[in-house]
Amino acid sequence: TVTLLEDAKLMDAAEVTARAAQVAMKEDTFVYNSSAYRLPEGSNLEELVRKLPGAEVEDDGTIKINGKTVKKIMVGGKEFFNNDTKMAMKNLPTKMVDKIKSYDRKSDYSRITGIDDGEEETVLDLTVKKGMKEGWLVDLEGGYGTKGRYTGKINVMRILDNLQFAVFG
Secondary structure, eight states: OOOOOOOOOOOOOOOOOOOOOSEEEETTEEEEEGGGSOOOTTOBHHHHHHHSTTEEEOTTSOEEETTEEEEEEEETTEESSTTOHHHHHHHSBGGGEEEEEEEEEEOHHHHHHOOOOSOEEEEEEEEEOTTTTSSOEEEEEEEEOSTTOEEEEEEEEEEOSSOEEEEEO
């Protein structure tokens, strides 16, 4: 029989910190974790994509991931702005993006007909954060300067499972 005496000591609280993984590879898909990148409040998708490893955004708005040109931006697996990647990059807020998946998918022709034409297109598929599909995203900016100079911007979006609604002005 071993008798132990109680001798408790109070320790300072321990704080554990960790970094979120920036990118993971799942089969043939790169999955980027948007929360792993620090961005200023009000940033758009273009600012986030510029920080992704292996990603390049050229001056004309062309996006390349690991040397492949991105043809489409999708939200939740559905096309967004019908092949207008520049519009999506400039207007989608990063606060709504949870993960960005980059992968090659078969061309529209191959998917519709079932005949593989050997063509593939690189796409960015955005996963929306939980709670962001439950309301409206509204961004309103305005400014006035001297000599009648002014600026204004409005973005209104609603993304549901079966509907994407956006107005940019």
